[in-house]
Amino acid sequence: MSDFADTALAVTARLRSLFPATPLQKNAYLSQKYGAEIWLKREDLSPVRSYKIRGAFNAMRKALEADPGQSMFVAASAGNHAQGVAFNCAHFGVTGVIFMPVTTPRQKVDKTRAFGGNSVEIRLVGDYFDETLRVAQAFCAERGAHFLAPFDDPHVIEGQSSVAVEMLQELGTPPDLVILPVGGGGLASGVKRYFDEMAPGVPLWLVEPAGGASLTAALAVGAPETLPRVDSFVDGAAVAQIGRKTFDILRRIPPDQVLLAPEDRICVTILEMLNVEGIVLEPAGALSLDVLPQLAERIRGKRVVCVTSGGNFDFERLPEVKERAQRYAGLKKYFILRLPQRPGALRDFLEMLGPDDDIARFEYLKKSARNFGSVLIGIETSRAENFDTLFTRLAAADFTYRDITSDQILSEFLI
The missing domain is CATH 3.40.50.1100 (Rossmann fold)
Structure with a gap:
């Protein structure tokens, strides 16, 4: 056993004076969904709800x-x-x-x-x-x-390696695959160093937020690279530059084993785990679960450990999370409708809506000197395909519209 593995074991033993090992739980819902044996290393259940x-x-x-x-x-x-x-x-x-x-x-x-x-x-x-x-x-x-x-500190890396120690102790034998989040790299590098010594054949898949892909940037040039812009939504993992010490450990990770999770898709995962399993995860804590659909074929029939790294979720953010999840899933759209300035035009539009289409936003500015007025409309529906039907009806009736759901500048300004 190497000096690092000995140190990791010693650190883990010392941690027992502070709190018991976080649970490693087999998740029946995800296991059935993906045809695999999926275990969650519940770092969201530590005393501070993170590793x-x-x-x-x-x-x-x-x-x-x-x-x-x-x-x-x-x-x-x-x-x-x-x-x-x-x-x-x-x-x-x-x-x-x-x-x-x-x-x-x-x-x-x-x-x-x-x-x-x-x-x-x-x-x-x-x-x-x-x-x-x-x-x-x-x-x-x-x-x-x-x-x-x-x-970015060797003692921090040693401390985070205790996640890997507990994982192997609780599981008994090495898993087939481990998925864990990466931000600055402390957790990922600690787990990697311990697994390199104690379970070298187990592949590690790392996940970082698409708006803070500092490891991906570093792997592309061979050194830590400062990102010009960072999306702070995944606040527990969004950093502009991965640590230099952590990158020295992670630099040999194959680039195709580093996956990016779009922020809006993470919202879908957060809601799924909350509504189906009653598990509260913050955005960074949901990263490892968010990529399961991408790895579905690779993990089928295998024993997989996902590290849920944190559960410090502010429920004041829930409306934003729901909104972003609906937009990503295609269940909510915003568009600008060019409405004719004639009696009955609004009624004609409303009659085009399906039984599951619900108006969530409506702002109309009538300009008497023009033949058309602009309407900002937000619509929620039960199935993404319902929008195809609506837009087909609009086109057939010669209603002009512009979908601004994915237009970042207009969305931020108008919505």
Whole structure:
């Protein structure tokens, strides 16, 4: 057994003083759906509802062993790392100053406060994580505090490897396939290092959000690459640049084993797991499940472990998640209708709607000097095919319309 595997086992044993191993649960619904034996490693059931508590614990423990007099720790996080740090600050009796992006969901900010209590101070800075990170590191250098990196740190990587240790211990024998999310790379690199030693034949499939594909970008050029723009919806995994230390471990992952999950499709997965299984997952926590349809043929008849990495979901975001899921599934569309300025024109349009078509948005601006008026319409329906029928009727009646559902600029401005 290598030094890393020994360390991973030791870290896992030490974690038992903080919390029991998170469950590895066979999911009957997904297993039946995909004709496979699908197990969920429920990191969403840790004390802070994510795996981040592991790396924070190990990094803080190592720092205190090296310098028992260290009393202040600083972290930058979009939420889950912050909660892990806060929990451990209270556990070790030290002070933490935690920097979080202004865009962090309120639920994560409140939970961080609750876990840390009087041990932590929270500062909301920056719109994106990378900006928050720069401010936190500058503060840390100025105050002589110890910075707890969210992912690009060997001690954090050791801590996250405990997920792999528990996975093999709970399963008994290695699975056929493991699917896990990747953001900065701490979890993926920790799992990979342990599996390389203890279960080298098991392929790892990594999933990152389409709007934050930092590993894909790094693999393309052979080094960490800063993305010009990041979609912060998957706030637990959307980073502009993967860690340098983590990429050194992940650089040999075959590029075709790194999958991208569109943000709107992730919303479909979140709702499916909530409505069918009663499992609450945040966007990053749903990544490993979101790609199951893409891997359906590959996983059939096999034993698969999916890491559900976090469950810190703010239910104030549920309307947005539902909206994005409906639009991705083709069950909701927005379009601009050019409506003739004549009596009965609106009634003619309404009669074209099917029995399952429901108007969710209607804004009409009548301009008396023109023969036509523009109407912004949002329609929900039960089957995507219903829109084909509606649009066929509109065309036959010479109604002019423009579908703006996928037009990002118009959608953001009008909807």
